[in-house]
Amino acid sequence: MIRKIRILNNAQIAQLMKIAASANYVDGKISNPHSKVKNNQQLHDPQAYQQTSKLLFDALVANPEFHEFAFPQRVAPPLMTKYGVGQNYGLHPDSATINLPDGPLRSDLSCTIFLNEPDRYEGGALHIRLGDDDLRFRLDAGRAVIYPSNTLHEVEPVTSGERHVAITFIQSKIADNAKRDLLFDLNEVAALEGNNMTAENFSRLQLVQYNLMRMWGA
Numbered sequence: 001m002i003r004k005i006r007i008l009n010n011a012q013i014a015q016l017m018k019i020a021a022s023a024n025y026v027d028g029k030i031s032n033p034h035s036k037v038k039n040n041q042q043l044h045d046p047q048a049y050q051q052t053s054k055l056l057f058d059a060l061v062a063n064p065e066f067h068e069f070a071f072p073q074r075v076a077p078p079l080m081t082k083y084g085v086g087q088n089y090g091l092h093p094d095s096a097t098i099n100l101p102d103g104p105l106r107s108d109l110s111c112t113i114f115l116n117e118p119d120r121y122e123g124g125a126l127h128i129r130l131g132d133d134d135l136r137f138r139l140d141a142g143r144a145v146i147y148p149s150n151t152l153h154e155v156e157p158v159t160s161g162e163r164h165v166a167i168t169f170i171q172s173k174i175a176d177n178a179k180r181d182l183l184f185d186l187n188e189v190a191a192l193e194g195n196n197m198t199a200e201n202f203s204r205l206q207l208v209q210y211n212l213m214r215m216w217g218a
């Protein structure tokens with residue numbers, strides 16, 4: 001399942017874009033030197049990186065919808081990237097593991113947080129391939145798309161303007177996408193309809209929710 005969630009308010013977007021305007025970006029190949037398809041720029045200043053990464057991380061983990069959908073166990077520090085005219089990130093899968101200072105993170109879900117409005121650039125869609133189907137995202141500033149890391153996806157070439165996003169990767173308590181999606185649906189229905197049930201039936205429903213979490217969760 002793929003979800004779109006509003007993560008940032010206007011003040012947070014303005015703060016991030018202000019930092020982006022004066023910070024130093026470097027060739028994105030710095031973190032994937034062998035990539036044949038990565039053609040973007042990423043934030044490099046250690047201070048700007050730490051500040052933006054904390055703001056983005058805090059916004060994400062404060063968001064209840066993010067928890068309901070992702071069941072996050074660990075979230076990689078978000079990284080701001082940008083794409084100028086002619087830049088893109090060709091079709092690729094995301095790595096299964098990402099090495100972080102506190103140990104490897106298994107990437108179950110990938111997340112793009114859009115930082116500038118889609119009318120500020122042309123092209124630059126995040127294109128996710130699902131078998132024969134194609135999904136394209138150019139979301140409003142502040143909104144994120146969270147999608148399974150095991151998909152093939154690309155960032156299409158920017159043809160005018162500049163595309164600003166932040167990316168992160170999530171290790172979920174439920175590694176399996178199908179199981180995670182089932183529990184998300186079950187929990188959502190329980191939250192929406194629980195008040196209409198008898199107390200005993202609601203308790204039985206909770207028993208199923210909790211025991212599936214025990215069976216499937218980390």
Ligand SMILES: O=C(O)CCC(=O)C(=O)O
Nearest residue numbers: 089094112126155165167
């Ligand atoms: O910029 C995006 O929307 C996604 C970038 C991406 O696929 C990646 O960094 O692995």
Ligand SMILES: [Fe+2]
Nearest residue numbers: 092093094153
């Ligand atoms: Fe990717």
